Amino acid sequence: MAPILQVKNLSKAYGGLIAVNDVSFEVERGEILSVIGPNGAGKSTIFKLISSFVKPTRGEVLFEGERISGLAPHIVARKGVVRTFQETTIFKGLTARDSVVVAHHLRSRANLIDYYLNTAAARRDEDEFGRSSDEILEFLGLGEVKNEIAGNLPQGHLRALGIAIGLAANPKVLLLDEPFAGMNHDETRRAIEMTRAVRERGVTLLLVEHDIAAVMRISDRIAVINFGSKIAEGKPAEIQSNDKVIEAYLGVEDESIGI
Amino acid sequence: MRPTAQALFAAVFAFVLLVIVPWAIRVTHHDDFYYTLSSVALLAIASGGVWLTFYIGRINIGQGAYALIGGYASAIFVVKAGLSFWIAMPLAGVVCALVSVAIGLPILRLRGVYFAMVTLVLTEVARLSALALPITNGAMGITEIPPPGPLGLFGFNLLPSFASFANRNQAFYFLCVVMMMLCFAALYRLVNSRVGRLFAALRQNEDLASSMGLNVPALRVLAYAISSFLGGVGGAIFAAIAQSVYPSSFTVADSINFMLNCFLGGLGYVFGPMLGTLVLYFGWDLLFQAGQYQLLIYSGVMIILMLVLPNGLLSLRFSRKKGA
Numbered sequence: 001m002a003p004i005l006q007v008k009n010l011s012k013a014y015g016g017l018i019a020v021n022d023v024s025f026e027v028e029r030g031e032i033l034s035v036i037g038p039n040g041a042g043k044s045t046i047f048k049l050i051s052s053f054v055k056p057t058r059g060e061v062l063f064e065g066e067r068i069s070g071l072a073p074h075i076v077a078r079k080g081v082v083r084t085f086q087e088t089t090i091f092k093g094l095t096a097r098d099s100v101v102v103a104h105h106l107r108s109r110a111n112l113i114d115y116y117l118n119t120a121a122a123r124r125d126e127d128e129f130g131r132s133s134d135e136i137l138e139f140l141g142l143g144e145v146k147n148e149i150a151g152n153l154p155q156g157h158l159r160a161l162g163i164a165i166g167l168a169a170n171p172k173v174l175l176l177d178e179p180f181a182g183m184n185h186d187e188t189r190r191a192i193e194m195t196r197a198v199r200e201r202g203v204t205l206l207l208v209e210h211d212i213a214a215v216m217r218i219s220d221r222i223a224v225i226n227f228g229s230k231i232a233e234g235k236p237a238e239i240q241s242n243d244k245v246i247e248a249y250l251g252v253e254d255e256s257i258g259i
Numbered sequence: 260m261r262p263t264a265q266a267l268f269a270a271v272f273a274f275v276l277l278v279i280v281p282w283a284i285r286v287t288h289h290d291d292f293y294y295t296l297s298s299v300a301l302l303a304i305a306s307g308g309v310w311l312t313f314y315i316g317r318i319n320i321g322q323g324a325y326a327l328i329g330g331y332a333s334a335i336f337v338v339k340a341g342l343s344f345w346i347a348m349p350l351a352g353v354v355c356a357l358v359s360v361a362i363g364l365p366i367l368r369l370r371g372v373y374f375a376m377v378t379l380v381l382t383e384v385a386r387l388s389a390l391a392l393p394i395t396n397g398a399m400g401i402t403e404i405p406p407p408g409p410l411g412l413f414g415f416n417l418l419p420s421f422a423s424f425a426n427r428n429q430a431f432y433f434l435c436v437v438m439m440m441l442c443f444a445a446l447y448r449l450v451n452s453r454v455g456r457l458f459a460a461l462r463q464n465e466d467l468a469s470s471m472g473l474n475v476p477a478l479r480v481l482a483y484a485i486s487s488f489l490g491g492v493g494g495a496i497f498a499a500i501a502q503s504v505y506p507s508s509f510t511v512a513d514s515i516n517f518m519l520n521c522f523l524g525g526l527g528y529v530f531g532p533m534l535g536t537l538v539l540y541f542g543w544d545l546l547f548q549a550g551q552y553q554l555l556i557y558s559g560v561m562i563i564l565m566l567v568l569p570n571g572l573l574s575l576r577f578s579r580k581k582g583a
């Protein structure tokens with residue numbers, strides 16, 4: 001089967017700064033591919049390019065064989081490429097459940113007028129989204145806190161809620177930007193399980209993550225970015241023993257890739 | 260609130276405005292109060308619009324522009340096109356909504372203080388346009404606007420012409436108050452519907468919302484258009500009461516007041532702008548005695564109120580409930 005996502009010669013320059021430089025890779029349906037690299041390597045920018053929040057300077061992204069670069073972000077989301085954010089990937093002031101319900105919006109068959117008049121079609125959507133939200137929240141271990149205001153949740157729950165919101169949009173490809181950031185050991189372990197379970201639901205996953213140990217455990221394949229360019233790609237074991245990767249990590253900072 | 264409590268609350272509110280207030284005015288012979296309260300009501304309608312732009316996370320200091328456009332539009336419809344006020348008023352709102360779509364599409368990409376600054380300029384642009392355009396009659400404005408004619412629906416006569424009322428101020432009062440209740444009921448429905456939840460999501464995180472497939476630019480413009488519609492309706496009613504409209508009918512100061520009304524009442528409450536407008540309007544009038552210190556005291560009190568009650572006057576009621 002053709003790859004679900006193809007990134008072709010993608011480049012992005014901010015003025016003189018080349019944030020992403022001629023990066024290409026492909027993502028197979030149903031796999032978990034992680035993008036790693038030192039701070040400022042261009043990982044988040046690659047996500048922004050794929051989700052069409054910024055336009056590439058050169059190159060393109062194909063989703064199911066169709067070019068999605070240049071489309072409005074909400075159109076890309078509707079096609080099934082959904083992204084979460086590195087910093088705030090929640091609606092702070094809404095309850096956890098309301099956030100997930102809102103994220104169901106693109107599945108709705110009723111239109112805004114239906115919502116306003118609360119017609120039968122709108123109520124049908126509402127019931128269905130409510131049920132589906134409860135299911136997703138339960139699935140990600142948020143059932144207990146679903147009526148809390150999202151902004152008041154602890155970090156571990158926040159990250160899970162971010163994934164819940166992403167899932168609600170019914171993605172075919174879900175891009176998670178540092179989903180394990182700020183989690184302790186236990187939370188990370190559970191999050192990894194959650195992420196695997198998300199994949200079992202038929203969602204293809206693209207991850208940016210700094211927690212190398214987690215990345216090694218969860219990924220089918222890994223792409224390594226350094227100074228905007230892809231320097232390696234392969235299975236976790238291959239990446240671990242790749243000289244360029246070790247050099248990139250040791251050269252930039254004292255962060256060893258030790259597993 | 261449960262639906263029955265809602266209905267009860269609305270009924271009491273309507274009873275006070277439509278029965279108690281007119282009765283109190285009659286026994287106290289304070290007929291001029293009709294005019295004052297009409298102004299409060301129409302300003303509250305325009306403020307309600309500003310509140311909706313706050314609701315999607317934009318500081319709107321440009322509602323004066325739409326009130327002015329609405330005033331002129333309805334004046335032109337009535338005087339030059341010979342339309343009935345009852346058609347001209349909603350049509351003025353529609354004109355404002357259309358104008359706001361054209362303006363909103365580019366400027367709603369701005370956020371925070373950048374958006375606020377651009378809207379602040381809008382009022383001045385509207386005033387200068389009113390001075391310059393041939394159709395608005397320059398500094399002379401449009402005067403001698405006839406009072407609203409009879410209101411009929413499907414051949415039924417619902418209301419006689421305003422010219423036939425002995426107490427025209429009272430008639431305008433009822434018009435303003437009924438329109439205010441209709442507008443705020445519609446607004447209440449809006450923010451408590453799914454549309455409102457989408458708007459709230461926008462306020463919380465536009466990027467995430469668009470990543471979830473929400474058409475953020477379209478929703479933003481929709482909220483802004485409804486907001487401007489309300490501004491236009493307020494302006495149209497103003498022109499009908501004053502029977503005239505000038506470039507200076509709504510100025511930057513009015514735009515700022517519309518915004519302050521929302522702050523004062525409470526951005527978290529749909530009905531905040533009504534209370535805010537009432538308090539601010541009367542507060543300003545009361546301070547008239549203070550002469551040259553009027554603005555100083557006014558500004559000082561506003562600053563203190565915002566510090567002490569950052570969530571607006573209506574938060575008093577809610578925090579007390581929590582304590583009980």
Ligand SMILES: Nc1ncnc2c1ncn2[C@@H]1O[C@H](COP(=O)(O)OP(=O)(O)OP(=O)(O)O)[C@@H](O)[C@H]1O
Binds near residue numbers: 014018042045
């Ligand atoms: N909007 C922008 N304007 C200018 N430069 C930018 C912009 N966004 C990112 N950059 C620059 O592009 C480079 C790549 O940034 P990016 O956020 O993609 O890195 P990253 O790999 O996600 O880093 P981190 O691990 O710290 O999240 C950085 O040097 C950054 O400063």
Ligand SMILES: [Mg+2]
Binds near residue numbers: 043044045086
């Ligand atoms: Mg990043």
